[in-house]
Amino acid sequence: MITPEQAHTELTAAQVQQKMAWMAERLQTLRTELAKVVVGQHEVIEAVILGMLGGGHVLLEGVPGLGKTLLVRTLAQALHLDFARVQFTPDLKASDVLGTQVLMEDERGGRQLVFQPGPIFTHVLLADEINRATPKTQSALLEAMQERSVTIGTKTHRIAAPFFVLATQNPLEMEGTYPLPEAQLDRFLFKIEVPFPKPEELHEIVARTTSGPMAQIEPVLSGPEILEIHDFAMGCPIARHVVDYAVQLVHGSHGSLPGVQKWLRAGASPRALQALVMGAKLRALMHGRPAASIDDIKALAKPALRHRLLLSFDAEADRVRPDQVVDQLISELDRRVKG
Amino acid sequence: MPKTSPASAPPELLLQQRAPEALALLRRAQRRLWTQVLLQRLAVWLALPLAAAALIVAATRWVPLPQAWDPTVDLLTWLLSVAVAIWAVAHRTPLQKAARAVDEASAGSDTLATAVDLAAHQRRDGWAQVQAAYADRASQRLVLPQLLPMRLPQGWRPSAAAALALVAVVAAADPLDSLRMGQAQLASGLAVDLPPRPPGFESARQDLGEDATQLLSVDERLLGEIEEQLSDPQTRKWIGDLRQVVQAVQQGRIDKRQALEQLAALEAARPNKPELDAALQEAKAGASPGNSPDHDPAEAERQRDLAARKAVLDATQKALDAAPEGEDKKALEKALEQADLGMVAKALQKLAEKDLQPKDLEKWRKTLEKFADALKDAKVPKGMEELAKKISRLEKQRAEQGGLNPSDQRRLQEARRDLEQLRRENGDAEAARHQVQRLERQARQAADELRRVAEGESRLDKGKGAGQKGQQGQQGQQGGEKGGQKGESGGASQQAMREAMRQAADELRRQDEGQKSRQAQRIGESRMRDLREALSRGEGRKGQAGGEQPRGQDGGQGQDQRQADGKSRLKPGQKGERGQEQHNSGDNGEAGQGQAGQQGDQAGQDGEAGNRPGQKRSFRLGSKGLGDKSRTELIGEGYEQGRGQRSAKGQGQSGEGGSQAGTDRGSDQGQGKKIAMDAARTEKVQGQQGSGPDVKQTFMDAARKGFARQGWREVYAEYSQVAEEMLDKEGLPPGRKALVRRYFEKIRPR
Numbered sequence A: 001m002i003t004p005e006q007a008h009t010e011l012t013a014a015q016v017q018q019k020m021a022w023m024a025e026r027l028q029t030l031r032t033e034l035a036k037v038v039v040g041q042h043e044v045i046e047a048v049i050l051g052m053l054g055g056g057h058v059l060l061e062g063v064p065g066l067g068k069t070l071l072v073r074t075l076a077q078a079l080h081l082d083f084a085r086v087q088f089t090p091d092l093k094a095s096d097v098l099g100t101q102v103l104m105e106d107e108r109g110g111r112q113l114v115f116q117p118g119p120i121f122t123h124v125l126l127a128d129e130i131n132r133a134t135p136k137t138q139s140a141l142l143e144a145m146q147e148r149s150v151t152i153g154t155k156t157h158r159i160a161a162p163f164f165v166l167a168t169q170n171p172l173e174m175e176g177t178y179p180l181p182e183a184q185l186d187r188f189l190f191k192i193e194v195p196f197p198k199p200e201e202l203h204e205i206v207a208r209t210t211s212g213p214m215a216q217i218e219p220v221l222s223g224p225e226i227l228e229i230h231d232f233a234m235g236c237p238i239a240r241h242v243v244d245y246a247v248q249l250v251h252g253s254h255g256s257l258p259g260v261q262k263w264l265r266a267g268a269s270p271r272a273l274q275a276l277v278m279g280a281k282l283r284a285l286m287h288g289r290p291a292a293s294i295d296d297i298k299a300l301a302k303p304a305l306r307h308r309l310l311l312s313f314d315a316e317a318d319r320v321r322p323d324q325v326v327d328q329l330i331s332e333l334d335r336r337v338k339g
Numbered sequence B: 001m002p003k004t005s006p007a008s009a010p011p012e013l014l015l016q017q018r019a020p021e022a023l024a025l026l027r028r029a030q031r032r033l034w035t036q037v038l039l040q041r042l043a044v045w046l047a048l049p050l051a052a053a054a055l056i057v058a059a060t061r062w063v064p065l066p067q068a069w070d071p072t073v074d075l076l077t078w079l080l081s082v083a084v085a086i087w088a089v090a091h092r093t094p095l096q097k098a099a100r101a102v103d104e105a106s107a108g109s110d111t112l113a114t115a116v117d118l119a120a121h122q123r124r125d126g127w128a129q130v131q132a133a134y135a136d137r138a139s140q141r142l143v144l145p146q147l148l149p150m151r152l153p154q155g156w157r158p159s160a161a162a163a164l165a166l167v168a169v170v171a172a173a174d175p176l177d178s179l180r181m182g183q184a185q186l187a188s189g190l191a192v193d194l195p196p197r198p199p200g201f202e203s204a205r206q207d208l209g210e211d212a213t214q215l216l217s218v219d220e221r222l223l224g225e226i227e228e229q230l231s232d233p234q235t236r237k238w239i240g241d242l243r244q245v246v247q248a249v250q251q252g253r254i255d256k257r258q259a260l261e262q263l264a265a266l267e268a269a270r271p272n273k274p275e276l277d278a279a280l281q282e283a284k285a286g287a288s289p290g291n292s293p294d295h296d297p298a299e300a301e302r303q304r305d306l307a308a309r310k311a312v313l314d315a316t317q318k319a320l321d322a323a324p325e326g327e328d329k330k331a332l333e334k335a336l337e338q339a340d341l342g343m344v345a346k347a348l349q350k351l352a353e354k355d356l357q358p359k360d361l362e363k364w365r366k367t368l369e370k371f372a373d374a375l376k377d378a379k380v381p382k383g384m385e386e387l388a389k390k391i392s393r394l395e396k397q398r399a400e401q402g403g404l405n406p407s408d409q410r411r412l413q414e415a416r417r418d419l420e421q422l423r424r425e426n427g428d429a430e431a432a433r434h435q436v437q438r439l440e441r442q443a444r445q446a447a448d449e450l451r452r453v454a455e456g457e458s459r460l461d462k463g464k465g466a467g468q469k470g471q472q473g474q475q476g477q478q479g480g481e482k483g484g485q486k487g488e489s490g491g492a493s494q495q496a497m498r499e500a501m502r503q504a505a506d507e508l509r510r511q512d513e514g515q516k517s518r519q520a521q522r523i524g525e526s527r528m529r530d531l532r533e534a535l536s537r538g539e540g541r542k543g544q545a546g547g548e549q550p551r552g553q554d555g556g557q558g559q560d561q562r563q564a565d566g567k568s569r570l571k572p573g574q575k576g577e578r579g580q581e582q583h584n585s586g587d588n589g590e591a592g593q594g595q596a597g598q599q600g601d602q603a604g605q606d607g608e609a610g611n612r613p614g615q616k617r618s619f620r621l622g623s624k625g626l627g628d629k630s631r632t633e634l635i636g637e638g639y640e641q642g643r644g645q646r647s648a649k650g651q652g653q654s655g656e657g658g659s660q661a662g663t664d665r666g667s668d669q670g671q672g673k674k675i676a677m678d679a680a681r682t683e684k685v686q687g688q689q690g691s692g693p694d695v696k697q698t699f700m701d702a703a704r705k706g707f708a709r710q711g712w713r714e715v716y717a718e719y720s721q722v723a724e725e726m727l728d729k730e731g732l733p734p735g736r737k738a739l740v741r742r743y744f745e746k747i748r749p750r
Helices: A004-010 A013-037 A042-053 A068-078 A094-098 A135-147 A199-210 A223-234 A240-256 A258-263 A270-286 A294-305 A313-317 A322-338 B011-018 B020-045 B047-062 B069-090 B095-106 B111-120 B126-139 B156-172 B175-182 B184-189 B209-216 B220-229 B233-250 B256-268 B274-285 B297-320 B327-337 B341-353 B358-377 B383-401 B406-425 B427-469 B473-539 B541-545 B695-705 B712-729 B734-746
Strands: A057-061 A083-087 A099-105 A111-117 A124-128 A149-152 A155-158 A164-169 A188-193 A264-266 B558-565 B577-585 B590-598 B620-622 B633-635 B673-675
Touching (some): A013 A223, A013 A270, A042 A057, A042 A164, A042 A188, A042 A223, A042 A294, A057 A068, A068 A124, A094 A099, A094 A135, A099 A149, A188 A294, A223 A270, A240 A258, A240 A264, A240 A294, A258 A264, A270 A294, B020 B047, B020 B095, B047 B156, B220 B233, B233 B256, B233 B406, B297 B327, B327 B341, B383 B406
Parallel strands (some): A057 A164, A057 A188
Antiparallel strands (some): B558 B577
16 A cells, blocks of 8 residues: 555655556456446546546436446446445435434433434445436535535534445436536536447447346455555656646636637636546556656546536537537647647 | 756756667757758748848849948848857757657657656656656657658748748849949959940840831842842842841741841841842832731721822822912912811812803813822722732632742731721721712813813804804804803803812812711720720729629620610601610720711711719710711710711702701710610619518618617516516426526626
């Protein structure tokens, strides 16, 4: 086990190389296990793993039936971690998620309020169809996601690390839903759009699910290992110009890049920059490189920015999507850097 | 990234220890990029001093610099160039930039750049070492020439600078000349004896000028004939050389410049012999205008008109020798001096009104006979006949030889073209010849009448004398009666003589006016050409905008042919007027040129251009008819011109036809209701307006009613509040309510 301080300064070159090899091997094993159940969706799987290792939460968005829930459940099985699933509905209360105090009678006959933790007290929480819950219930997740703690009454209960929320939502079915407010969206490290499978992937899905039992998933990564990878990745170097690129990207979403100014009402928060840099480091290590690069920043720009960009009325009227704005941001920035 | 102490060791040293291969690669890339950037900068910054120097040199042509400035200008130019060069050399490409360029070219995920960055930040930990080793391994696979190929300076700056320098150098044109003009002291200081500048080609050949052009238009066969006639060998050789030059020019083997050079050489070697001068004069005299490159059919027609006029005047001059002395002769002599056929006609008219004495009658008869003889000998015009002869000769030659050489072939084509053009354009000249012939006939008729009158009066005198004396009986009485009858017929004959002389005078006048009108027509056509050129030059671009113009062409000109059915004062039984009018219309105006011929009491030519829809400006040209005199009126803005001609052919009493001619000015109000006959004419068709208001009207109505007077910010709160209340009342699904709230959130004023 290494601490973040050790990851920065005390590791020798041999140790770094050894750790990189171990990490690459573990992550490859994890991906292999996930691939036993989830067909295709490599980029989605990679982004989910990066979000999990980065200590953040991931919002999965896609039409029903694309395997969002299956992916999260399979990921939980592949990890030596507690897993809980909450199906969000309009009548779901905050206490149903966080827990509540109940009146208990002790051995002496006395009565006292005892906290009964809700399903949020777990390592991996699947918040299925999170946008169907009322804003009140959604807001109940805010503290848990950011502070990793739950305050009930006067007492704050810590949630054991690692803790990350994998939420899903359906972009089409808006009836009876409550879009997540921006503040809550910002809590998610990445927002991942789950694409429809390719034809060959559909063949594979049919073959796997209709011709026999589902494959058994073996746990390959424990909680401490996840935290160790996280700490190790914190020490991964990133060059100044790469950080500059990420900074310019986030700053550009606030109007410094003129090409996208009219589409944006509000830009990304500093959390987006953190997500970009941390995700870039993890991605570089996952790909066997000892340092993050601009390519890593670009690869993670959409998952990190798409839910943090507040589009203007013009953009919505013109049906401009956030991904198009991110592409434009990258294009403008590349032009400026090369010019 | 942790903060480290500023560069205690150069990054190259750290990289040298950890990644020597990568460092070597980066140094090569650095040199390559530096060279590339150096070229780029030199292209920009050395081109600018060059341009400045060239501009200074060019400026000294107009404003010579003071002598004291020259060393300063030279020094500044050199200093600027050297400073730019030093600056370009000194600014080397940083290692980090080279690493990024290599990474970008190799899609290397910033491997080298990160290694350099870690070294620059003095990172010595395991991460930095691993990164350096990683970069070292990656650099072994890279081939630099493929990644960073040498390229010419790119971008707009080098191109613009190079273009600027090129323009400036061209403006300077001749640095030596500028040095000579503006920096004479430099030349003297260096003791350089610069040769005088040779004169330009045109100025050197200016002395040849017209003479040479005339020589080049001489028929080379004529030169051959002249050459055969010469006796002096030196002169013959010179003429032979000249003939070769002329032959080469006419066959197109040499251009004008070469021809002038050869003529200049010939001129230098020209023997000073009178025989040669005479031969050259003969050659020039025989030069065919058709061979001249500057041959102008209009000019040829003018020459023919002048020849016809001169023939008539010469004939009158010859005849005038036999005329009796008196005021009539003086008037004719004065008219001849002024070469005015109109005055000659007036003199004849006056003569016809006068009671002539028998001796004068005889003299005037002789005068008119001589006049008729002279007119018969007059050959007007000769150009078409000569051309026809020439064509006949060439075709005969082709038939005999089975073909023509290229020179003769070209000559034949030119002759046919000229003949066709003359026939097409110069029909009036042919008519003038017929008029001269008619004049000859009428002059001869008048002379015969005069002779008969003289004979009759002579017999009347004799008869009267015999009758009074009563000495010759019946025969004498019969003779007296016959003489009396002759006397009566003599009065009638004198009347006929007068009529014939009047007609001759009319014919003369008509010819005079025809020539004048043709002259006016030529002037008009010339000005029309100038106008068309001016319109096509000045307003050619606007021509497409003229949707109303009849048939737009590229130069903004259109042509429209109409037949004008002019309102004329026709007498019963007379033919109506026929008219043709041509319009040349441009974008802004219309140049009209028309002819309207009339038969009857009124005949004329009428050109007009009225204001038509869609034309901003128009002009007309018309003239008074020829009842009294012909003249050209220019109505418009000075450059619009036309011509008018009316010829009276009325068969009324005593040649009074045409008395009303010339009163028609063809104005828009009273004249010429024109009917467009050309089906190809383009008209602008207006679409029907719909019943509803157009866009402009809609906006104007809205403006009258008033646009939104309250700002968006002022109404937003109210509207959003109403929407919120409605959301509470209506049973909308929660998701839809959220959409409405989101909408109002989106449009919230900021």
